[in-house]
Structures are given as structure tokens and as C-alpha cells.
Amino acid sequence: MEPLFPLAPRYHLDDPQPWLRGIDPARRYWLWVNGDESVGTTVPGLSVSSFEEFKQAILRFRGLEPGDRMDIRRIIDGCTIHCVAANCYAIADTIDGAPVWHLFDGETLESLLMTAHPDWQPAPSDVELGRGMMERMFAQSMAA
Known part of the structure; x- marks a missing residue:
């Protein structure tokens, strides 16, 4: 059996397959990879x-040109938005040990x-x- 190697498609708002699970109060985007x-x-x-x-931040995002990057810094975590091409943006991630870029059109991101x-x-x-995420984090820190 081959290991899972998800390739994230270009997500857009009118996707027939749901990919956005939700956005929590800390503004983390919960995604179903490839709609799975x-x-x-x-x-x-x-x-x-x-x-x-x-x-x-919104003006900085709107001003991105192909090859530009925009760092999103947070207290605990963060990410970088890469402008891959006109109207195509990527956010890097790791899924089951494999590097993945989630691709978005401009309107969606x-x-x-x-x-x-x-x-x-x-x-x-x-x-x-x-x-739920906070409860899991507290449970892990208590077990350690």
C-alpha cells in the first residue's frame, strides 16, 4: 500500500465539493484536504x-504579484501566502509527512x-x- 500523498487542488468559493470545514475563533482555517x-x-x-x-494586511494581499510572499505572523504559529501566478495563491502545509501546497484563487483567499x-x-x-483543539492541547500537556 502506498503512503497518502495528497495534492491540494485550487480551492474556490463555488466548489461543488466542500473543502472548508470551518474557521474557529482564533482564525484558524479548518480544511478537508482535496475535499476528503x-x-x-x-x-x-x-x-x-x-x-x-x-x-x-488586506491591501498588502491585494498588492501581491507572482513570486511575492506575505507572512502571517501569530503568537504561536503562522504561515506564508505565496503568490504563484495571477489569481493563484498557495499556503504550504504538511499532511501525513508529505509537503502540500493548498492553492486558492484570489477571491477565496x-x-x-x-x-x-x-x-x-x-x-x-x-x-x-x-x-476541541484546546481540549486536546491541554490533555497533551497534562500527559507530558
Whole structure:
């Protein structure tokens, strides 16, 4: 049996196959890799402390040209958005030990980044995603 080697497709908002599981209160994007509900991952999202910081981040994203990168720094984790080509952006990840780039069109990635707006509220079901992750983290630290 060959090991799983997922190649992430280019996600877009009107995908017939669901790929976005949710966005938790910490602005982590929960994805189904390739739309496969048995292979999930989280990608750190944009988190800001003010509207001005939010505005600057969105403008920086909109100004990316092919070959440019935009770092998303967070307290615990972060990621880099790579502008691969016109209207094609990538976020690197590792799934089952294999390197993967999640590809997004501009509209989709910008809509994810918009959740950094200070007034954004997660769906109640997405709050549970974050709560479950925190419970697992506490359980691991208690066991260690």
C-alpha cells in the first residue's frame, strides 16, 4: 500500500465539493484536504489587533504579484501566502509527512482573510472546532 500523498487542488468559493470545514475563533482555517473528509488540517489564518492593521494586511494581499510572499505572523504559529501566478495563491502545509501546497484563487483567499476583521464572529459550530483543539492541547500537556 502506498503512503497518502495528497495534492491540494485550487480551492474556490463555488466548489461543488466542500473543502472548508470551518474557521474557529482564533482564525484558524479548518480544511478537508482535496475535499476528503477523512483528511483534515488546520491552516493559521490572519489575526489582527486593530482595524488599521486589518486594512493594511488586506491591501498588502491585494498588492501581491507572482513570486511575492506575505507572512502571517501569530503568537504561536503562522504561515506564508505565496503568490504563484495571477489569481493563484498557495499556503504550504504538511499532511501525513508529505509537503502540500493548498492553492486558492484570489477571491477565496481574500474571503478567508476577511475573517480577521475585528467585528467577525465565528459560527457556533466553528467555536466547537477551536474548543476541541484546546481540549486536546491541554490533555497533551497534562500527559507530558
